[in-house]
Amino acid sequence: MESFGLLNWTILIVYLIGNLAMGSLLSTKVNSAEDYYLGNKSIPWWAIGLSVMATYVSAMSFLGGPAWSYSNGLGVMMIQINYPLVVFLVITLFLPFFYNSGVASIYEYQEQRFGKKARGVMSIIFMMTQTLSSAAVLYATALVLSFITGVDVITAILVITLIALIYTLMGGITAVIWTDVLQAVILLVGAGIIFYALLDRMPESLVSTLGELKAQGKMDIMNWSFDTHVEATVWSGVIAMVLYHVTVYGANQMVVQRALAAKNIGDAKKSFLFMGFAAFFIYFLFLFMGVLFYSYYGGREFENSNTIVLQFAADYGLPGLLGIVAAAVVAASMSSLDSALNSLATVTTLDFYEKYFMKDASSAHYLKASRWFTVGWAVLIIVPAILFAQSEGSVLQLLTKVGSYFVGAKLSMYALGFFSRHTSERGLLIGVAVGFVAVWYAATQTEIAWPWFCAIGAVVNIPVxxxxxxxxxxxxxxxxxxxxxxQKIMFRDQNLAAKDQGWYLIPGKVDRISWLLVVFFLATLAFLYLLTVLI
Incomplete structure (x- = not known):
């Protein structure tokens, strides 16, 4: 690859310094452990919404999205079609429980509902899965720096971890959210420029290009097959991945912790609604770019498909473009890494250190401990990140597969907590163990596609x-x-207000605006169907 150049280096370095400066500025707002976990509950809902989007929608999308659809076609969009339904369920069932309780660790719910062991198991599952997924994020970031500068991937992993660690240590969740806002803006600007440049460079018109892609099978979006061996079908997207993503967004400390930093329940729900409506467009953009890249490069094989976007930026030759794209991809990955470090430290401090090792210490002590745990998790994440560096497939696909092994247990633990009257802690934990065995069997002894692993775990876990x-x-x-x-009985018997500023506080009650998510979901399905048949 050609020299990165002074202009590109300037853009990237200014961006990285901006993150550090923002962390330093916001460090003055962190005076207690509560500030480190939840901020001062003054962050606007739109900033939290952008932070949620930057953390998960963008974490692997800039690199892995185009790589995934480049190889498999636009049909993989079905894996990401379900976000409106997911957000509908999360803000109706999960957020009221967590926000009303005033907790910083959402896994405290498991102790309130079942007991200490259930809380511990859920917290450990979170820490395991988050470490692995954050390592994949870190690898993606290091891949960018290595590709554009020639620096060794391991060195790049160490550098990017240090930068994310420093501003997270200084500003806590407040720094995480506001740097995520900056990162989301840079990501969207970079994506928009690349998409425009790609359309500008296509040798044929967009209509002709899409016709050729359809003839090659790259535009077969709506696969109605009931074959569970096929990865991306309508049913895996609408059924299996709804269950998967509900757990990812509703029972994940890294995501929900942002909503707990909102001013009120309405702002918490609005931040998730933002993502419910925005996720489709962003995922479609990245996956659509992947099939256009397939046409542009004539289906050529890349040594590492995750570098397609970077290669195009270098080939296009616009001064500063590679710097903007590099900053966008670094932004996308760092938005997940900083969130993971803060949430892992929060869970470690609240669910283990404070509960079992150092009870009744001062808030200043827990703040210091949280920062040390943040450092510790940064070190731990580096190890699997180096192992991920050996992978040549789509990191978005890899990240989703890693999580699919564990979400069935998380989904079951919350579903049983919400809806089952007779489930006890002992029965719950035995069900989790049996569910893990079922998922392991499906993954290693059958050809069932990974999107169904969550559903398999839940279907086995719940009745057991x-x-x-x-x-x-x-x-x-x-x-x-x-x-x-x-909860409904408690609100009725204690004569508690059902709403706060027009938003339901009672779990299970549907806010009127939430029904628009269902309408939007149906509209996106109709759009994809028409795109398939009218080309």
Missing amino acids: AIVVSLLLDGRQTELSPYTIQG
Whole structure:
């Protein structure tokens, strides 16, 4: 690759310095452990929404999205079609429980509903999965720096970790959110420029290009097959991946912790609604670019498909473009890494250190401990990141596969907590163990596609947990106040307000605007269908 050049270096360095400066500026707002976890609850909902989007929608999209569709076609869009339904369920069922409780660690719900062991298991699952997914994010960032500068990938991993660590340590969740806003803006600007440049350089018109791509099978979006061996179908996207993403967004400390920093329940829900409407357009943009790249490069094979966007930016030759794109990809990945470091430190401090090792210490002590845990997690994430560097497939696909092994257990633990009256802690944990075995069997002994692993884990886990609970502990005479029905009864008996500024506080109650998510979901399906048949 040609020399990165002074202008590109200037753009990238200014961006990195800007993140450090923002972390330093916001460090003055962190005076306690609570500030480190939740800020001062003054962050506007749109900033939280952009932060949520930057963390997950953009984490691997700039690199892995085009790489995925370049290889498999636009049909992989079905894996990402479900976000409106996901957000509908999350803001209706999950957010009210977490926000009303006033907790910083969302896994405290498991202790309130079942017991300490359930909380510990959920926290450990989160830490395992988040470490692996953050390592994939870190690898993607290092890949960019290595590709454009020639610096060794391992060196790049160490450098980018240090930068994200420094501003996260200084500013806590407030710095994480506001740097994510900056990163989201840079990401969208970079994506827009690349998309425009790609359309500008296409040798034929867009209509002709799409016709050729359809003839090559790259525009076959709506696969209605019931074959569970096929990765991307309508059913895997609408059923299996709804269950997967509900757990990723509703039972994930890294995402929900932002909503807990909102001013009120309405702002918390609006931040998620932002993502519910925006995710489709962003994922479609990156995946659509992938099939256009396939046409532009004539389907040529790349040594590492995750570098396609960077290669195009270098080939295009616009001064400063490679610097903007490099900053955009670094922004996309750092927005996930900083969030992971903060949330991992939060869970470690609240769910283990404070609970079992150092009770009743001062807030200043827990703040210091949280910062040390942040450093520790940064070191731990580096190890699998180096291992991911050996992968040549799409990092977006890789990241999603890693999570699919664990989300069934998380989904089941919350579904049973919300809706099951008779599930006990012992039955729950046995169900989780059996569910893990079922997912392992499906993954290693069958040809079932990974999107269905979450559903398999839940389908096995839930009935086993209920049956074992009844056998070991019998029928429960009292309804837990931490079930959906229990919450409704509690609000009624204690004469509590059902709404706050027009937004439901009661879990299970649907806000009127949430129905627009369902309408929007149906509209996106119709759009993809028409795109397929009218080309």
